[in-house]
Amino acid sequence: MATIISGKEVSAKVREEVRKECEQLAEMGITPGLAVIIVGDDPASRVYVNNKKKACEEVGFISEEYALPAETTQEELLALISKLNSKPDIDGILCQLPLPAHLDEKAVINAISPTKDVDAFHPSNVGKIMIGDYDFLPCTPAGVMELIHSAGIEVSGKNCVVIGRSNIVGKPMAMLLLHENGTVTICHSRTKNLKEICASADILVAAVGKPKFVKADMVKEGAVVLDVGINRDKNGKLCGDVDFEEVAPKASFITPVPGGVGPMTIAMLMKNTLKAAKLQNQL
Numbered sequence: 001m002a003t004i005i006s007g008k009e010v011s012a013k014v015r016e017e018v019r020k021e022c023e024q025l026a027e028m029g030i031t032p033g034l035a036v037i038i039v040g041d042d043p044a045s046r047v048y049v050n051n052k053k054k055a056c057e058e059v060g061f062i063s064e065e066y067a068l069p070a071e072t073t074q075e076e077l078l079a080l081i082s083k084l085n086s087k088p089d090i091d092g093i094l095c096q097l098p099l100p101a102h103l104d105e106k107a108v109i110n111a112i113s114p115t116k117d118v119d120a121f122h123p124s125n126v127g128k129i130m131i132g133d134y135d136f137l138p139c140t141p142a143g144v145m146e147l148i149h150s151a152g153i154e155v156s157g158k159n160c161v162v163i164g165r166s167n168i169v170g171k172p173m174a175m176l177l178l179h180e181n182g183t184v185t186i187c188h189s190r191t192k193n194l195k196e197i198c199a200s201a202d203i204l205v206a207a208v209g210k211p212k213f214v215k216a217d218m219v220k221e222g223a224v225v226l227d228v229g230i231n232r233d234k235n236g237k238l239c240g241d242v243d244f245e246e247v248a249p250k251a252s253f254i255t256p257v258p259g260g261v262g263p264m265t266i267a268m269l270m271k272n273t274l275k276a277a278k279l280q281n282q283l
């Protein structure tokens, strides 16, 4: 039976470290500030934004919420971002995705100043990650790496398989594993022999967005399994991309859903915001 890696515990540790550093910054008269933009009333986005605001308060950051109506125009959204880019008490800007269909997500990401881009979605930050010379790491993949480190798992030389190729998770995840000398394969919807490739993984990261997609026959005995998914099963119960009941007995380490990767994303956002505040203040 696998050891469960608790994102709840690890994220609490990360947030506590951030809180302590925030206290030290306060002595210098610096309070990190995060602006969170939400457009429309997607219920899942609302929950995420509320959790991000709560985490800010707990570590001692200022958080400003900009809740815009679903009909907001591209011009209005870009004008807000431009204002926040030059607002001195705001160190980090996050625009919750997905945006309503009439808005151009790419243009919005491009408009956020790279120095305040705590999601690390801006092309300049993505490029920096590619060459291993970055200020910000994207929160979810960085959270997965933190979980791997917390469990004392060595990545170097391991076969790492990432299922999913999104810009937010799959692609940067592969890059971070590569930076630590993993031998990395990215699988996606057109991958042939998916089962065999996954079953060759020493470290398997599931970021597909399909409930209980990863079954026991896709997992090698003793593999480390990290589940990025947040889905609802047939009964409406929260579940990951991994069939936990089937896979846990085969894995050496596994992350649960909820309480695994999810809380890490927010903890890493706090870390990025702290970093952004230090950068703005030349620290």
Ligand code: GUN
Binding pocket: 094, 095, 096, 097, 098, 119, 139, 140, 168, 265
């Ligand atoms: N939507 C889902 N995940 C994320 C995230 O990490 N950042 C933002 N901005 N939107 C998201």
